[in-house]
Amino acid sequence: MNIFANNPALKSWLEVSAQSDFPIQNIPFGVFTDENDRVHIATRIGDYAISLSVLEELGYFIDIDFDGEVLHDETLNAFISEGKAVWRAVRNRIAEIFEANNPKLRDDAEARAEVIFDLDKVLVELPVYVGDYTDFYSSREHATNVGMMFRDPNNALLPNWLHIPVGYHGRSSTIVPSGVPVHRPVGQSLPKGETLPVFGESKRVDFELETAFITTDANEMGQRVPVEKAEDAIFGMVLLNDWSARDIQAWEYVPLGPFLAKNFASSISCWVVALDALEPFRCASPVQEEPKPLPYLQQTGDHAFDINLEVIIETESGVSQTVCKSNFKYMYWTMSQQLAHHTVNGCLVSSGDLMGSGTISGSEKDSFGSMLELTWAGQNPIAMPDGTERTFIQDNDTVVMKGYCEKDGVRIGFGEVSSKLLPAIPFVK
Ligand code: CA
Numbered sequence: 001m002n003i004f005a006n007n008p009a010l011k012s013w014l015e016v017s018a019q020s021d022f023p024i025q026n027i028p029f030g031v032f033t034d035e036n037d038r039v040h041i042a043t044r045i046g047d048y049a050i051s052l053s054v055l056e057e058l059g060y061f062i063d064i065d066f067d068g069e070v071l072h073d074e075t076l077n078a079f080i081s082e083g084k085a086v087w088r089a090v091r092n093r094i095a096e097i098f099e100a101n102n103p104k105l106r107d108d109a110e111a112r113a114e115v116i117f118d119l120d121k122v123l124v125e126l127p128v129y130v131g132d133y134t135d136f137y138s139s140r141e142h143a144t145n146v147g148m149m150f151r152d153p154n155n156a157l158l159p160n161w162l163h164i165p166v167g168y169h170g171r172s173s174t175i176v177p178s179g180v181p182v183h184r185p186v187g188q189s190l191p192k193g194e195t196l197p198v199f200g201e202s203k204r205v206d207f208e209l210e211t212a213f214i215t216t217d218a219n220e221m222g223q224r225v226p227v228e229k230a231e232d233a234i235f236g237m238v239l240l241n242d243w244s245a246r247d248i249q250a251w252e253y254v255p256l257g258p259f260l261a262k263n264f265a266s267s268i269s270c271w272v273v274a275l276d277a278l279e280p281f282r283c284a285s286p287v288q289e290e291p292k293p294l295p296y297l298q299q300t301g302d303h304a305f306d307i308n309l310e311v312i313i314e315t316e317s318g319v320s321q322t323v324c325k326s327n328f329k330y331m332y333w334t335m336s337q338q339l340a341h342h343t344v345n346g347c348l349v350s351s352g353d354l355m356g357s358g359t360i361s362g363s364e365k366d367s368f369g370s371m372l373e374l375t376w377a378g379q380n381p382i383a384m385p386d387g388t389e390r391t392f393i394q395d396n397d398t399v400v401m402k403g404y405c406e407k408d409g410v411r412i413g414f415g416e417v418s419s420k421l422l423p424a425i426p427f428v429k
Helices: 052-057 068-072 077-081 084-098 109-115 140-150 227-233 246-252 275-281 335-343
Strands: 030-033 039-045 048-051 116-118 133-136 167-169 175-177 186-189 198-201 209-215 234-241 266-268 308-314 320-327 354-356 398-407 410-422
Touching: 039 052, 039 068, 048 052, 048 109, 052 068, 052 084, 052 109, 068 077, 077 084, 084 275, 109 116, 167 335, 186 246, 209 308, 209 335, 227 234, 227 335, 234 275, 234 335, 234 354, 234 398, 234 410, 266 410, 275 398, 275 410, 335 354
Parallel strands: 133 354, 175 266
Antiparallel strands: 030 039, 039 048, 048 116, 133 167, 186 198, 209 234, 209 354, 234 266, 308 320, 308 398, 398 410
């Protein structure tokens, strides 16, 4: 597969620092509002936000066979509905426009002023209207760690786990973009050794290091997406912090799974990295031999992606500590298996749906993707540079997640998802 935009030799006439997550080979998709309150469908190169809405008006996409009006919406959903051939053609065209030797826009000062915005002068928005949000549970290490702590150390992995990409339906109403702060939730929990619950602020607010993929209109109700075609229905990926309240979760999750412990907030990074941009970083996922998945989940070839992930806690006083380094390739179930399983019963998956990976933990202790695992339910606090300790997230801490791939001198990244935990809103009965 030859994707023009992925050529490692490409250079842009826009300035891009060597450590940027957004070289000309990335070309993610997003949405921003400018200083005049106009909403733009966009991409990003270096620290510039680039209006695809204006490029469309100027005729830059005129020979690509799609409805240009989709680049004038306030979300990416309609553009995503156009399908993979259009995403690829538009992304390649953007690479051509900004390639160092192409003078057309480079030497047109008037057009440049309309198309290119300084990132710090615009507001980057939630990129899609999320109609449905599903969260999987696909890291074997995470499921094992949680099973050991919440249930039984000797039977940590439940009998279904190696056969089914386990997941649950979340709430799309509380998905927020990076930068939006989150309040500590209140709720019910059962103190250790007690038989009756108490009500109050959660004392165990946690992050979950995840990625998520965003789908196109994958099927019609009743139809299924075969595992070998599933990647064609995946538009791209973002970082996801699936905020969790562990004390509320432990009391409420039986028998139907997470509820209020999870739906107070889920934060995502704002630039959707196209699956095409991740193609050079494709790699093998964990072997699935014992047991082999059922035939509808079996696949050949490489379907994981080598994405380095990191979680940083920043305190109110400004010190920061990296608490986790993990990698997306550790996931036992691939995105295509998740989507094939999700639709095998005919469940409808639409443009803009968000599918969380589940917490991404590796096998090493510093690669665990939640404070629950990193501190082993609070038993092993993490030391911060200012002398304080963390078992879970404190009020006014900011949790920052970063992710990037690197190969052949090209770095493709996600930027970050950053959100501050604010104190609970006082509860008046
Ligand atoms: Ca989760």
